[in-house]
Amino acid sequence: MARAFKVRSAERDAQTDRERLGSISAAIEAAVASIEKERDALRARVDAARDQAAFATGTDYDEYLTRDAKDAARIKEYEQQMATGEKRTQELDRQLGGLNAVREAFNQYFAGKAQ
Known part of the structure; x- marks a missing residue:
């Protein structure tokens, strides 16, 4: 004896969709x-390194001529930290742009379905 074909209720389908899309x-x-x-x-750490480098650099226009080697090394380290931080910040901004595009596309196709 063949069993009659049945589909799930609309409420159950809606719940399944909400769970599936909600996790995404x-x-x-x-x-x-x-x-x-x-x-x-x-960004806060890069800004702090920039402030520390500015402080270590000094305010005299010719201070770089008589700068202590220890201070010069410290300034160089701050510059490296800032460059590395800026590079990472750019990568994070790129990722954020991509995920915002994914979010926008997701919301366009599934608005109101993922609650």
């Missing part, structure tokens, strides 16, 4: 939040 939305939002947190903290 949550993953996108978590990644965006993580990138923003890292980028903001990194």
